[in-house]
Amino acid sequence: MDSAPPSPAPSTAIAFRDLPDTDLDRALDLVYLAFHETPEDEKRKHHHDLLRGCERVGAYDGRTLVGLLAAFRFTMSVPGGELPCPSVTFVSVAPTHRRRGVLSGMIAALFERCGASDRPLAALWASEDAIYGRFGFGPATYNNTVEVKSERPLDLRIVPSEGPLRLVDPAAAPELLAAYYDRTRAARAGRIDRTEAWWREEWMATEDEEDDDLSPPRVVVLGAADDPGRVTGYAIYRTKGRDDAPGLVRLDELEADTPQAEAALWRYLASIDLTGLIQAWGRPLDDPLLLFAGDRDQVRVTGQYPGLRVRLVDVRAALLARSWAAPADLVLEVRDPRLPGNEGRFRLTVTGAGGAAYEPTDAPADLTLDVRELGSAYLGGAPLVSFVRAGVVTEHTPGAAAALDAALATALLPHTVDTF
Numbered sequence: 402m403d404s405a406p407p408s409p410a411p412s413t414a415i416a417f418r419d420l421p422d423t424d425l426d427r428a429l430d431l432v433y434l435a436f437h438e439t440p441e442d443e444k445r446k447h448h449h450d451l452l453r454g455c456e457r458v459g460a461y462d463g464r465t466l467v468g469l470l471a472a473f474r475f476t477m478s479v480p481g482g483e484l485p486c487p488s489v490t491f492v493s494v495a496p497t498h499r500r501r502g503v504l505s506g507m508i509a510a511l512f513e514r515c516g517a518s519d520r521p522l523a524a525l526w527a528s529e530d531a532i533y534g535r536f537g538f539g540p541a542t543y544n545n546t547v548e549v550k551s552e553r554p555l556d557l558r559i560v561p562s563e564g565p566l567r568l569v570d571p572a573a574a575p576e577l578l579a580a581y582y583d584r585t586r587a588a589r590a591g592r593i594d595r596t597e598a599w600w601r602e603e604w605m606a607t608e609d610e611e612d613d614d615l616s617p618p619r620v621v622v623l624g625a626a627d628d629p630g631r632v633t634g635y636a637i638y639r640t641k642g643r644d645d646a647p648g649l650v651r652l653d654e655l656e657a658d659t660p661q662a663e664a665a666l667w668r669y670l671a672s673i674d675l676t677g678l679i680q681a682w683g684r685p686l687d688d689p690l691l692l693f694a695g696d697r698d699q700v701r702v703t704g705q706y707p708g709l710r711v712r713l714v715d716v717r718a719a720l721l722a723r724s725w726a727a728p729a730d731l732v733l734e735v736r737d738p739r740l741p742g743n744e745g746r747f748r749l750t751v752t753g754a755g756g757a758a759y760e761p762t763d764a765p766a767d768l769t770l771d772v773r774e775l776g777s778a779y780l781g782g783a784p785l786v787s788f789v790r791a792g793v794v795t796e797h798t799p800g801a802a803a804a805l806d807a808a809l810a811t812a813l814l815p816h817t818v819d820t821f
């Protein structure tokens with residue numbers, strides 16, 4: 402277990418405070434310095450707009466801005482409901498001030514704000530894996546990268562639905578897709594409430610952020626045009642022709658109500674003329690495609706990576722805010738050097754009716770775990786038994802980890818493709 406003490410307090414010369422709108426340009430200069438970017442005007446304006454909508458902590462050395470941490474004001478689906486979830490982004494420290502506790506100070510400031518405003522969760526995507534575990538963030542969702550060889554028809558073990566497929570203008574897509582997304586979001590934990598601007602700018606941007614050769618987004622919808630309420634699935638993808646190989650379909654998102662609807666969308670993607678490969682970068686680990694594909698040499702998982710990292714800033718409030726899949730009565734000994742309010746031994750009781758309590762106790766612990774592993778497991782996607790097997794969670798009572806996993810389980814794995 403990582404029980405390293407918190408990093409040293411930041412130099413007293415550095416002050417952590419709200420970053421005002423008047424400092425947004427300075428903040429972006431710092432971001433581009435830290436990430437080695439020279440964006441064009443349009444992209445800078447986009448970042449400016451995003452940052453203006455964020456909660457922001459600035460680190461100031463005298464009058465010089467030396468650190469920035471921003472957080473989107475998202476609401477996150479959690480099992481059985483949703484919670485406000487500051488979603489950390491634009492984290493940057495001036496190269497002159499690195500490893501002096503600036504990031505640590507900004508995160509502490511964010512946690513303090515969460516505590517003051519009853520927000521028990523925070524989340525982020527990490528640019529480097531090694532940075533955020535020490536702050537109590539644990540990977541809570543995972544994505545598969547999947548490739549489908551589509552030079553021949555997709556081999557399927559189920560019959561795809563024959564509902565009408567239609568292409569939708571990206572300008573009109575957000576309204577249609579948002580209705581579907583909002584209706585189904587609760588089924589998977591870890592999903593943010595996408596605003597209209599988020600749909601437009603993050604999902605429907607004409608140019609792809611990473612690959613200029615990709616087409617604008619294409620949106621295919623399953624369901625009759627005269628009944629927009631009956632959309633039963635959609636896919637967002639881009640294509641590109643290649644000189645040395647058949648063209649590529651880059652799949653960004655595919656969602657559908659039933660396996661038959663999913664199969665119809667995959668069959669469509671695999672049959673686009675002049676393409677021979679689908680690359681999907683953000684598929685859930687429990688993707689039905691992997692089971693209804695008739696030929697797993699045609700459909701291959703090429704990689705897996707951690708997605709959203711979750712921090713339980715207030716463990717008790719977070720646990721009491723989610724639903725439970727099975728009764729439990731367990732004493733947890735939680736380690737959280739950065740937020741000692743979470744530390745100690747607590748009895749978690751979940752009744753058959755799903756009501757939960759989490760109260761301090763002197764009883765011996767059934768499980769000892771770091772808050773980061775609790776963050777990983779919180780959405781139901783990271784079994785504690787695996788952490789026990791890896792030696793990073795200690796099980797004092799045989800079966801305790803499995804019992805907690807059963808209580809935390811969700812029907813579908815948590816999953817998101819909204820990176821920030």
Ligand SMILES: CC(C)(COP(=O)(O)OP(=O)(O)OC[C@H]1O[C@@H](n2cnc3c(N)ncnc32)[C@H](O)[C@@H]1OP(=O)(O)O)[C@@H](O)C(=O)NCCC(=O)NCCS
Pocket residue numbers: 405406407408409435436491492493494495498499500501502503504505506526527528529531532535
């Ligand atoms: C990553 C970054 C934000 C760290 O900021 P910082 O102010 O130097 O961090 P701190 O001094 O508060 O360090 C806190 C701890 O994290 C560790 N740490 C910081 N950056 C790390 C990294 N890239 N890899 C591994 N550990 C790192 C520090 O060693 C320190 O460890 P300790 O707690 O054992 O003492 C900064 O280097 C930066 O701006 N990098 C470029 C942009 C970037 O990568 N942003 C992150 C986006 S997700």
